[in-house]
Amino acid sequence: xIIEGRxxxxxxxxxxxxxxxxxxxxxxxxxxxxxxxxLESVDPAFxxxxxxxxxxxxxxxxxxxxxxxxxxxxILAAGMSAxxxxxxxxxxxxxxxxxxxxxxxCDTSGIAEGSGLAVRIDAGAARVQDMARGVEVIGAPLPAVxxxxxxxxxxxxxxxxxxxxx
Amino acid sequence: MTAQTISEKIISAHCGxxxxxxxxxxxxxxxxVGTDGSGPLAIDYFAQMxxxxxxxxxxxxxxxxxxxxxxxxxTRAFHDxxxxxxxxxxxxxxxxxxxISHQILVERGIVRPGQLVIGADSHTVMxxxxxxxxxxxxxxxxxAAMLTGRIxxxxxxxxxxxxxGARRAGVAAKDVALALVGELGGEGANYQAIxxxxxxxxxxxxxxxxxxxxxxxxxxxxxxxxxxxxTAAYRKGRxxxxxxxxxxxxxxxxxxxxxxLALDLASLTPxxxxxxxxxxxxxxxDVAGVPVQMVFIGTCTGGRVQDFHxxxxxxxxxxxxxxxxxxxxxxxxxxxxRARLIADGTLSRLVAAGAVETTAGCGACCGxxxxxxxxxxxxxxxxxxxxxxxxxxxxxxxxxxSPAVCGVAAATGRIPGGLAP
Numbered sequence: 310x311i312i313e314g315r316x317x318x319x320x321x322x323x324x325x326x327x328x329x330x331x332x333x334x335x336x337x338x339x340x341x342x343x344x345x346x347x348l349e350s351v352d353p354a355f356x357x358x359x360x361x362x363x364x365x366x367x368x369x370x371x372x373x374x375x376x377x378x379x380x381x382x383x384i385l386a387a388g389m390s391a392x393x394x395x396x397x398x399x400x401x402x403x404x405x406x407x408x409x410x411x412x413x414x415c416d417t418s419g420i421a422e423g424s425g426l427a428v429r430i431d432a433g434a435a436r437v438q439d440m441a442r443g444v445e446v447i448g449a450p451l452p453a454v455x456x457x458x459x460x461x462x463x464x465x466x467x468x469x470x471x472x473x474x475x
Numbered sequence: 476m477t478a479q480t481i482s483e484k485i486i487s488a489h490c491g492x493x494x495x496x497x498x499x500x501x502x503x504x505x506x507x508v509g510t511d512g513s514g515p516l517a518i519d520y521f522a523q524m525x526x527x528x529x530x531x532x533x534x535x536x537x538x539x540x541x542x543x544x545x546x547x548x549x550t551r552a553f554h555d556x557x558x559x560x561x562x563x564x565x566x567x568x569x570x571x572x573x574x575i576s577h578q579i580l581v582e583r584g585i586v587r588p589g590q591l592v593i594g595a596d597s598h599t600v601m602x603x604x605x606x607x608x609x610x611x612x613x614x615x616x617x618x619a620a621m622l623t624g625r626i627x628x629x630x631x632x633x634x635x636x637x638x639x640g641a642r643r644a645g646v647a648a649k650d651v652a653l654a655l656v657g658e659l660g661g662e663g664a665n666y667q668a669i670x671x672x673x674x675x676x677x678x679x680x681x682x683x684x685x686x687x688x689x690x691x692x693x694x695x696x697x698x699x700x701x702x703x704x705x706t707a708a709y710r711k712g713r714x715x716x717x718x719x720x721x722x723x724x725x726x727x728x729x730x731x732x733x734x735x736l737a738l739d740l741a742s743l744t745p746x747x748x749x750x751x752x753x754x755x756x757x758x759x760x761d762v763a764g765v766p767v768q769m770v771f772i773g774t775c776t777g778g779r780v781q782d783f784h785x786x787x788x789x790x791x792x793x794x795x796x797x798x799x800x801x802x803x804x805x806x807x808x809x810x811x812x813r814a815r816l817i818a819d820g821t822l823s824r825l826v827a828a829g830a831v832e833t834t835a836g837c838g839a840c841c842g843x844x845x846x847x848x849x850x851x852x853x854x855x856x857x858x859x860x861x862x863x864x865x866x867x868x869x870x871x872x873x874x875x876x877s878p879a880v881c882g883v884a885a886a887t888g889r890i891p892g893g894l895a896p
Binding site: 408 | 525865
């Protein structure tokens with residue numbers, strides 16, 4: 310699997326409330342409507358600037374705080390299919406895989422806003438090519454069970470295909 | 476057999492073979508709990524997964540706690556969907572005003588020591604105070620457990636937190652918890668479990684619930700206390716406690732820990748988390764004098780009987796009158812908490828002083844119900860998160876502190892520099 314796109318760089322400790330405010334979920338949990346509020350607490354102009362295929366690039370502890378699944382579905386609804394971060398909070402990481410959002414834990418420190426990235430996933434190993442710098446960053450491997458879930462596009466596809474958790 | 480931590484033991488008992496940290500295990504789940512925040516999406520996933528029936532309706536619970544009461548047609552519709560689903564499938568719903576999901580599970584004796592609990596609410600980790608392995612998950616994992624009765628888990632490494640010595644007067648469990656989150660940092664326990672040890676006898680069950688709930692702000696997957704006399708006393712008489720002796724799970728003496736963190740309780744002073752990060756923890760004196768316009772006493776971290784008692788005691792000692800320009804908002808964590816606070820007069824005294832009481836549940840914690848702070852307001856709160864916009868207004872600033880510190884601020888209009896002994 311290869312995902313190519315433009316880096317959208319965020320900082321450390323982007324919690325799930327910043328990704329999508331709990332307050333917005335009062336109106337709807339439909340991610341196609343929530344997407345206009347994506348990351349509004351970080352930058353109110355962010356959602357409007359997202360182009361399909363953009364890749365979120367964050368620092369440490371991405372997705373900390375609430376375990377709300379809409380923090381993942383709203384990113385997918387905005388047309389993004391991958392998030393790179395130095396580290397992820399565990400609940401976000403699980404939710405991402407369960408929804409088929411590619412998450413790569415890697416050294417994101419040198420990636421600049423707007424850089425072209427190519428993320429290659431092969432048997433659970435991820436490599437990120439940073440076109441701007443001409444360097445490759447190696448991601449942490451995905452546990453086998455998560456590879457199986459991601460290969461089915463998420464937990465729904467996994468269970469519908471008759472696969473068993475173990 | 477290899478020596479095990481409490482988490483390794485509970486997971487082993489639920490996957491059918493002995494496991495150690497780092498392995499992946501597929502576990503039977505004893506209690507599955509969703510909220511009105513996470514439940515509707517879980518119902519969607521359940522349908523998409525082809526779910527026709529719950530694996531075990533007796534293990535599935537929903538609490539209508541985030542939108543309590545619903546103030547929009549949309550949130551009311553979330554409640555109706557959950558009620559309809561639960562009625563059709565035989566799950567249990569805790570209605571508006573019954574309280575916060577994990578608080579109800581603990582106080583009604585539904586969660587028992589040794590159990591494996593998953594909740595689509597990150598603070599489900601709170602149930603670890605009862606010697607259970609309890610984790611927060613999203614709606615998809617919740618749906619899969621509703622359907623299959625199981626969840627896959629990576630067995631976490633454990634950080635052993637040793638609480639040593641005796642707290643000084645005025646130092647609350649919240650101060651201990653804040654100090655630990657500050658020490659660990661916001662991801663210091665990510666993917667890991669916390670196991671408390673040391674001088675725990677003076678920590679009431681209410682204290683332990685504060686610690687287990689707040690440690691998720693350090694990223695902890697679970698935060699477990701051992702089973703001791705405090706646990707047994709609390710469990711006695713709780714609804715479904717069952718047999719006189721229950722499965723106490725203790726760590727083996729030679730269990731392997733990722734690391735040990737010791738906290739000297741005797742030298743600990745009150746702590747505050749500064750906005751907008753729960754791990755930006757400083758001594759109270761560092762923020763002394765900061766004016767506050769709203770004080771919030773509530774949530775699964777700071778909304779139980781003991782918290783209100785400590786707040787009222789401090790409020791009275793600071794004069795017992797609400798400071799001009801300060802809004803004091805009270806949200807009991809559950810109906811049981813509220814009933815006890817009514818019976819002992821705590822609520823009537825605070826309300827007579829000018830406090831506003833809102834429906835038991837999550838309240839103003841994440842801006843979904845209760846009172847939203849005004850533009851530019853500074854809030855002092857017994858809650859667990861102080862992210863920007865957390866309470867529904869991005870221009871408000873939220874400080875987190877103990878109930879006693881909040882009680883003083885309600886009377887003085889400022890964060891105090893210390894507490895009278």
